[in-house]
Amino acid sequence: MGxxxxxxxxxxxxxxxxxxxxxxxxxxxxHRKLASEHGLALVxxxxxxxxxxxxxxxxxxxxxxxxxxxxxxxxxxxxxxxTVASDMVDLSFNYPALPEQAEMLRTALRQxxxxxxxxxxxRYQPHGGRPHERALVARHLAxxxxxxxxxxxxxxxxxxxxLTVVAMGLLQPGDVVAxxxxxxxxxxxxxxxxxxxxxxxxxxxxxxxxxxxxxxxKKRRVRAVYVQPTVHNPLGxxxxxxxxxxxxxxxxxxxxxxxxxxxxxxxxxxxxxxxAALAPDLTVHVSGFSxxxxxxxxxxxxxxxxxxxxxxxxxxxxxTWNTPSxxxxxxxxxxxxxxxxxxxxxxxxxxxxxxxxVAKALHGLPYVSHPASYFAWLPLPEGVRAxxxxxxxxxxxxxxxxxxxxxxxxxxxxxxxxxxxSVDLAMxxxxxxxxxxxxxxxxx
Numbered sequence: 001m002g003x004x005x006x007x008x009x010x011x012x013x014x015x016x017x018x019x020x021x022x023x024x025x026x027x028x029x030x031h032r033k034l035a036s037e038h039g040l041a042l043v044x045x046x047x048x049x050x051x052x053x054x055x056x057x058x059x060x061x062x063x064x065x066x067x068x069x070x071x072x073x074x075x076x077x078x079x080x081x082x083t084v085a086s087d088m089v090d091l092s093f094n095y096p097a098l099p100e101q102a103e104m105l106r107t108a109l110r111q112x113x114x115x116x117x118x119x120x121x122x123r124y125q126p127h128g129g130r131p132h133e134r135a136l137v138a139r140h141l142a143x144x145x146x147x148x149x150x151x152x153x154x155x156x157x158x159x160x161x162x163l164t165v166v167a168m169g170l171l172q173p174g175d176v177v178a179x180x181x182x183x184x185x186x187x188x189x190x191x192x193x194x195x196x197x198x199x200x201x202x203x204x205x206x207x208x209x210x211x212x213x214x215x216x217x218k219k220r221r222v223r224a225v226y227v228q229p230t231v232h233n234p235l236g237x238x239x240x241x242x243x244x245x246x247x248x249x250x251x252x253x254x255x256x257x258x259x260x261x262x263x264x265x266x267x268x269x270x271x272x273x274x275x276a277a278l279a280p281d282l283t284v285h286v287s288g289f290s291x292x293x294x295x296x297x298x299x300x301x302x303x304x305x306x307x308x309x310x311x312x313x314x315x316x317x318x319x320t321w322n323t324p325s326x327x328x329x330x331x332x333x334x335x336x337x338x339x340x341x342x343x344x345x346x347x348x349x350x351x352x353x354x355x356x357x358v359a360k361a362l363h364g365l366p367y368v369s370h371p372a373s374y375f376a377w378l379p380l381p382e383g384v385r386a387x388x389x390x391x392x393x394x395x396x397x398x399x400x401x402x403x404x405x406x407x408x409x410x411x412x413x414x415x416x417x418x419x420x421x422s423v424d425l426a427m428x429x430x431x432x433x434x435x436x437x438x439x440x441x442x443x444x
Contacts, residue, residue, distance in 0.1 A: 009048050141285070
């Protein structure tokens with residue numbers, strides 16, 4: 001009888017939510033009140049809400065209660081849903097490109113067409129890339145304070161593929177990987193796919209709380225720590241040199257590897273040295289040319305200790321065999337002639353202009369960003385729900401991301417992430433002021 005009653009209530013509440021009788025953001029009765037109203041045991045009431053949450057219909061928030069989720073928002077808004085309608089202002093996903101890049105691509109393709117190496121581009125390449133291309137990337141890394149031998153560099157199909165082959169080659173299902181409580185969503189997807197246990201570590205200022213990390217290491221065997229020390233996504237932090245050195249010391253003490261994601265590091269001038277420069281024997285450095293050049297090129301790289309390189313190359317072979325020869329040749333040509341450097345300088349200036357618009361539109365709101373980054377993080381006022389703000393912005397033709405894709409902790413904060421690199425400046429200015437208006441009206 002109890003089982004039938006439990007299922008009936010789950011079905012009833014689910015039907016009311018789907019029919020719109022219980023609207024998004026509605027606070028449901030407490031577990032105790034639900035149990036009292038329906039003559040249930042408290043554990044049964046908790047089980048009902050747990051099942052509704054597993055169905056994606058409600059969300060429980062510690063200290064606040066259980067709320068009806070907004071089912072009108074696309075799942076994985078801004079992360080899995082990377083294509084938005086043509087009439088939508090996209091503040092959910094970054095693909096920064098400068099107006100002159102299309103003509104640069106035409107010129108580069110003509111140069112490749114006139115080269116004498118075209119036949120080689122039609123054949124399979126070495127799994128980690130051709131030696132001269134690996135050497136060019138090694139020189140590129142040296143300009144950023146990371147000196148590695150070309151044999152330690154492996155070319156990949158973008159930074160996400162770089163993270164994938166690192167995880168496939170160096171980690172095992174069930175391994176514990178510690179990371180920030182808010183982190184790059186691609187790492188969350190990867191951990192789920194490869195059955196890695198991603199464990200959140202709280203923040204201490206603008207970096208991982210190393211005391212919390214050490215406490216975790218004493219309780220669990222942490223196999224790796226995934227970090228974005230230079231221009232953290234989504235918070236824009238740049239970890240100080242002393243904090244990097246302390247993290248390296250902790251890694252040596254507890255024997256875990258460091259996975260350093262440097263996808264946005266080019267935006268920070270005069271940043272502290274990469275972790276891989278401080279600890280070359282236990283750090284894998286991953287980045288690519290999506291943000292500093294163009295997202296469509298899908299060329300990235302991994303720099304790893306020599307002893308780990310064969311395992312990573314094997315993972316490249318298992319996934320793509322080698323990177324696309326034409327795209328790799330194009331990027332390496334731009335590395336050699338200084339185009340990549342010029343684009344990085346131009347994009348830092350572009351991102352700084354965009355952050356100036358953020359500062360004006362969001363003045364007085366508690367947003368977090370780097371002064372030359374392509375995103376901003378906006379925590380919402382008490383009582384304002386991120387799903388409701390995102391839904392309201394969609395009605396104004398603006399797409400943003402909520403905190404959910406970025407959060408590794410059980411409690412998801414009410415915040416939105418604004419990607420500011422994908423629309424022109426006039427459109428961005430208007431959209432940011434609209435974001436402010438919606439947030440302020442939602443808090444009234």
